Amino acid sequence: MGARDSGSHGLDERDVDPDPLRQFRRWFDEAAGAVRMPEAMALATATPDAAPSVRMVLLKHADERGFAFFTGYASRKGRELEANPRAALLFHWDALGRQVRVDGAVERLAPAESDQYFATRPRGSRLAAWAAVQSEPLPGRDALDAGLAAARSRFGEEGPVPRPPQWGGYRLRPARYEVWQHRDSRLHDRLAYEREGAAWRVVRLAP
Secondary structure (H helix, E strand, O other), X not given: OHHHHHHHHOOOHHHOOOOHHHHHHHHHHHHHOOOOOOOEEEEEEEOOOOOXXXXXXXXXXXXXXXXXXXXXXXXXXXXXXXXXXXEEEEEEEHHHOEEEEEEEEEXXXXXXXXXXXXXXXXXXXXXXXXXXXXXXXXXXXXXXHHHHHHHHHHHOOOOOOOOOOOEEEEEEEEXXXXXXXXXXXXXXXXXXXXXXXXXXXXXXXXX
């Protein structure tokens, strides 16, 4: 089982950092050396009447303010976040036998922060953001190709490509974390970080 066997050593309350963000960063750095895309995460949202949906997105940064990702505001997840601004994240690093879950409220990033990140994207990705409104029905692939051609015509081959108004970033502000370590016989170690005033407390959960 290779790296997965390292999980048999388990995860004790004394092993984890009392600060969940520092613990996440430690595991993320270790995952970066073991998996192709450690930043890939499942993002779960729900409508106001609790109909859930989930998809994979990419973490762009995590700091004391929260976990940031980018998408189309008019996409399904964008619409659900506007109507019900709470979400859950899941990182699954199978090679290490580890998972991290993060739950919390979600807010839009400031326009300047979204602009700053958008400017770092490859030109093709910036043009693609103008090609169509994410999650909207299309009559066929030709419509998407035509939208991209229109964006290329509009902005040229070398001119600046501004951020489209329907695209930008969100930040999830953690209210709860859970770290999960694989163990044999499905007796996995699960440690949850729960708010206790301004501090965090670590609680062991049954697998």
